[in-house]
Amino acid sequence: MNQLLTHLAVLETGQSPAIRYCGRLLSLAGARVDYAPAARGEELADAVEDYLDHGKRPSGAPSRDYDIVIGDPDSPWEDIAPQVVTGTVDPFTHTGSRADWSPSEMVLASVGGSTNYTRTSDGTPVYGFGRRFQYLAGTYLYTAIVSMLGVEPPAAPTHPRVRVANDEVVTALLPYGTTQYAYNGTATTVEQSGPRFVAACVDGYLCVYAGGSWADQAKLLGDLVDPDDPRFTAIGSRFAHADELGRLIQTWTENRTVSEAVRAADAASVAVAPCYELADALADASLFDNEVLTRQVVDGREVALAGLAYHVRETP
Amino acid sequence: MTDAQRSLPLSGIRVLDLTHVWSGPSATRLLAGLGAEVIKIEGAHRRDFLRGTGTADARSRYPDQDYGPDPWNRNAWFNTVNTDKRDIVLDLKDPEGLELALLLAERSHLVMANFRPGVLDRMGLGYAALCERRPDISLIEMTGYGRSGPMAGLQAYGAQFDAMSGSAFLTGDGKEPLLTGFALSDPIAGLAAATAATSAIAHWRRTGRGSCIEVIQRDAMIPLHGEYLLAASRGEEVAEELNADARIPVQGMFVAQDGRWLALSVHDQEAWERLCALLDDQAGDALGAYRTVEQARDSSSRVLDIIATWVLRQEADVAELAHRMQENGVAAAPVNTAAEVYEDPDLHRGFLVELDHPRVGRHHYPGLPLTIDGRRCAPRAAAPVLDADTDDVLRERLGMSEAEVRRCRERGVIGVPEDLAVATRPASTQVMERTR
Numbered sequence: 001m002n003q004l005l006t007h008l009a010v011l012e013t014g015q016s017p018a019i020r021y022c023g024r025l026l027s028l029a030g031a032r033v034d035y036a037p038a039a040r041g042e043e044l045a046d047a048v049e050d051y052l053d054h055g056k057r058p059s060g061a062p063s064r065d066y067d068i069v070i071g072d073p074d075s076p077w078e079d080i081a082p083q084v085v086t087g088t089v090d091p092f093t094h095t096g097s098r099a100d101w102s103p104s105e106m107v108l109a110s111v112g113g114s115t116n117y118t119r120t121s122d123g124t125p126v127y128g129f130g131r132r133f134q135y136l137a138g139t140y141l142y143t144a145i146v147s148m149l150g151v152e153p154p155a156a157p158t159h160p161r162v163r164v165a166n167d168e169v170v171t172a173l174l175p176y177g178t179t180q181y182a183y184n185g186t187a188t189t190v191e192q193s194g195p196r197f198v199a200a201c202v203d204g205y206l207c208v209y210a211g212g213s214w215a216d217q218a219k220l221l222g223d224l225v226d227p228d229d230p231r232f233t234a235i236g237s238r239f240a241h242a243d244e245l246g247r248l249i250q251t252w253t254e255n256r257t258v259s260e261a262v263r264a265a266d267a268a269s270v271a272v273a274p275c276y277e278l279a280d281a282l283a284d285a286s287l288f289d290n291e292v293l294t295r296q297v298v299d300g301r302e303v304a305l306a307g308l309a310y311h312v313r314e315t316p
Numbered sequence: 317m318t319d320a321q322r323s324l325p326l327s328g329i330r331v332l333d334l335t336h337v338w339s340g341p342s343a344t345r346l347l348a349g350l351g352a353e354v355i356k357i358e359g360a361h362r363r364d365f366l367r368g369t370g371t372a373d374a375r376s377r378y379p380d381q382d383y384g385p386d387p388w389n390r391n392a393w394f395n396t397v398n399t400d401k402r403d404i405v406l407d408l409k410d411p412e413g414l415e416l417a418l419l420l421a422e423r424s425h426l427v428m429a430n431f432r433p434g435v436l437d438r439m440g441l442g443y444a445a446l447c448e449r450r451p452d453i454s455l456i457e458m459t460g461y462g463r464s465g466p467m468a469g470l471q472a473y474g475a476q477f478d479a480m481s482g483s484a485f486l487t488g489d490g491k492e493p494l495l496t497g498f499a500l501s502d503p504i505a506g507l508a509a510a511t512a513a514t515s516a517i518a519h520w521r522r523t524g525r526g527s528c529i530e531v532i533q534r535d536a537m538i539p540l541h542g543e544y545l546l547a548a549s550r551g552e553e554v555a556e557e558l559n560a561d562a563r564i565p566v567q568g569m570f571v572a573q574d575g576r577w578l579a580l581s582v583h584d585q586e587a588w589e590r591l592c593a594l595l596d597d598q599a600g601d602a603l604g605a606y607r608t609v610e611q612a613r614d615s616s617s618r619v620l621d622i623i624a625t626w627v628l629r630q631e632a633d634v635a636e637l638a639h640r641m642q643e644n645g646v647a648a649a650p651v652n653t654a655a656e657v658y659e660d661p662d663l664h665r666g667f668l669v670e671l672d673h674p675r676v677g678r679h680h681y682p683g684l685p686l687t688i689d690g691r692r693c694a695p696r697a698a699a700p701v702l703d704a705d706t707d708d709v710l711r712e713r714l715g716m717s718e719a720e721v722r723r724c725r726e727r728g729v730i731g732v733p734e735d736l737a738v739a740t741r742p743a744s745t746q747v748m749e750r751t752r
Contacts, residue, residue: 004519004527029515045563047547096662102647104581106559106567111649113657115569115579117497118487120558125569125577125651126494129486129556132540137685139507144686144693146514147325147350150521154689161689168667168685173503175338176377176396177654178668182679183379183392187655191374192393193499196475198484198492205493207479212471234372266470273476275493278548281482281538286465292535293545304549306542309505309535310512314443314528315519316451 002291002312003030005146011063012056013039013071017131018089018166020052021138022070022145027055028308029146031068034059039075048131050298054305068145069159077159085153087145087162089137094163103166108133112170113177117189136173137166191239197246198275199253205275206261208249210242211235212271220268224248317353320696324351325688329517332417332424333357333401334441336364338499339474339533340430340458341397342506347426347513348400349684349693355424355709356401356700357417359408360732363702366394379676388702389675395699399671399681403700404709405731412729414440419714422449425520426513430458430533433468443528454516454526456509462532472533474499481537486544490555504540505533565613566591568620569651570627576634577651578627580641585609590644591623599626666692673698703732 008031012023020035027033033056043049063069063079069086071077073094080086091103098111109115109127118126144162153161171178175192194211210217214234218227225232225248231241238245253261258274265272274280282304287293296305321327326347333344333356341356341364348354358364367388368377375381377392384390407413418441421427427446429436436442436457443455457463460472478484478501479493488494509531516527538545548554556562559569566582582588588609592600602622606612612619630637634650641648650656657663658680666687668680684693710716710730725731 004515007522025511045543047543047552048563051543051546093662093665093667095665098642098662101642101649102581102583102587102645104564104567104583104647105561106569106579106581107647107649110577110579110651113652113654114496114498114500115577115651116653118494119497120494124559124571125579126487126559127569127579128496129483129561130541130544132483135540136504136507139511140684140686143346143507143510143514144325144350144688146511146518148688149518151325157689162686164686165667166685168663171657171663171667172682172685173500173507174654175498176393178658178663178680178682179392179396180376181654181658182681183676184376184381186376186381187653188376189497189654191376193475193497194473196473196495196499198479198495205479205484207475207484207493207495209471209473209475211473235369236372236374239374269471271471271473271476273479275479275484276482277485278482278544278554281480281545282549284480286462286467287535287538289465290462290532290535292532292538298546301550303546306539306545308511309508309539310456310515310529310531312527312529315525316447 002028002308002310004312004315006030008032008068009066010034010068010070011036011059011061011066013069013075014088015040016072016089017044017048017052017134018138018141018164019070019072021135022087022089022141023056024052024054025139025142025308026068034061034066036060039071050303051305054296054298070141070145071160080159082153082155082157084159085145085148086160087141087164088160089141089164089166092167093165098167105131105133108166108170112167113174114170117174117192133170134166137164137169140164140169190242194235195238195242195245197249199246199250201253201256201258201261204258206253206258207273207275208265209271210238210245210249213269214238216269220265220270221248221252224252318696321351323691324693326350326352326517329353329426330424331355331513332421332427334427334429334431334436335458336430337366338393338397339502339505340428340509341366342503343456343458343509343513344401344428345397345399346507346510346684349695350514354401355420355705356398356403357408358403358405358702360405360728363388364394366397367391367702368394384675386675395673395676396681398699399695400697401700402705402709403702404706405703407729408439410729412724412727416710416714416724416730417441418445418449420709421446421453423713424450424453426454426456426516428456428458428509428513433459433463447526452520452524452526454513454520455528456512456516456531457529458505458509458531458533460532461534463530474502477501477505477534477537480534481541482545483537483541486541486556489558501533501537505531505536508536565609566616566619568623570624572627572630572634572637574633578634578637579649579651580623581647582609582612583647587646588612591641591646594641594644594646595626599623666694669694671695671698674701706730
């Protein structure tokens, strides 16, 4: 039912994770996605290749046979017909001083400002993992390209018509750090999400969001806290005393199982969630019920494949 | 409509925006940036939570750390996420206010909302009700955990989605989870909703039919580490060490003399040789003992120590170090704070754009990270003041007369009551029924 773009033919001429992820999204939305084998360079790791290329097929057909062509910045963009919607992802703004820089997920996350937000307990910045910001750049490309479908193109467009800058993607997804800096010259990050904690339980870890009602949290934490404690009643001061609150939450969870803690928090209307490992996510039937994960056969073996993050419920 | 908006792909598309907080408004922000007219509906007593909690809010969100007389119009977060939108205030609990919303929906192509499951239906704005007014309308409904199931009614925030996706363990060292330092899953869910919206619009443009699409925010992060889930599902050992990447032989984070950090990734043999040549004799000799990048990978702990010692000895700042490495084909970058990001000249070529806001003055706001046909998708207008466009929208879109608008305002069906219009509101920790 998710397939709103079944009428489309897409040619993928790049090898970057961003382009291939965009192609995957188009494929999941029902488009026929072909890739040009000649454009593929070094192989990605098996699981990455299998994930990104599932549902696509190799083809040597010319670009004029397609509605959409997506490729790396140095793909051959000449001779593409005006009506074809085209797009690319530049690792760095192609007109900027970093246009020739070598990217990696860590480099992108760091220059764009995301890495700065996440720290270990000893203050080491942590960029994340994988290729998330590159996939998110591919998602921006999908959104822009699909928005252009059915719109009359310019008479002689310059291809690629859409250019997404991966370093800007990182900054675009941050809360409001640049605006805060513009408003008052501060670059603090702790207030840019509600106070949240990971606390150890007897059998796992619990994520606790402490940005909601203090009255509810006080009810949950019981004798450990004073419901009128000025350190925690208002959100502004709660940020300032986040470490103290974190220790109290840890005291509350340390003798409880994750299930017990979740039940108690749900009853008190405090937002919590278990911290899943990958195996927990794979064992969560709701992810399969929602079809964000599906079981597919790849190379003769059944695997879990992630799908689209949206679900078409009705198309009258 | 300006020429700039007219040239954008969603020019002429009208979106009725019932979203609030971060994830939903970030989706409609993207649609507005692509040219759609986005009409944001708030309530006089139920304004968007991202406008802040008044004088109990974090001061860092306000110009000069001053709440001002109307903090709900001066909040950095709201003002970042809501550029290019129009704002109207309706009382949706009043039958006349609800009818105004439905009349606006009739004249819209798409409605987006992120309430808890069932709320939109109970409000009288569910898909069936919308289709009665406009059969080809599309609805994008963002829920936290889905419309049904044991978690459907629970409070839902970005941190929880991060935790339940498996990404916190991948971010950490595999032994203990580490949440991303901001609620990344919120804008990710927003981006997923925007993909749904443009897909629905493309479908409508081709077929004349609308769609009802659900975006489950908890699920939106899952596809971003799909390869890890695939590998785990076929029994492969999947773990990433802190700041490492199994596909990148040498990668790490290194602190410099000034306390700032350098991110470094060495992808292959060529980059490895260039890095060794860049480092001075002592460190270069030490690294040279590992002739191949795979040998370096096998001794990563020792290799990273050598690089860390070298970085700490350098007097050049990390931006200079990163630049030097990049000039020599080695992927490196400074870990930038918001200040460094803001001060980056590259971002002032069309991504960070100055806009005038009537309550906070002239400041830079981020646009979309893309160009279309050579033109930046830059923000065109600052975030709206509460109730700024109610009268105009009702006149323009519904053809209401001045007298009709005035009557609605006097009845309290639209607009902000006088006593709320200017006074600083007391802090409130209770917010409206919501998801993120």
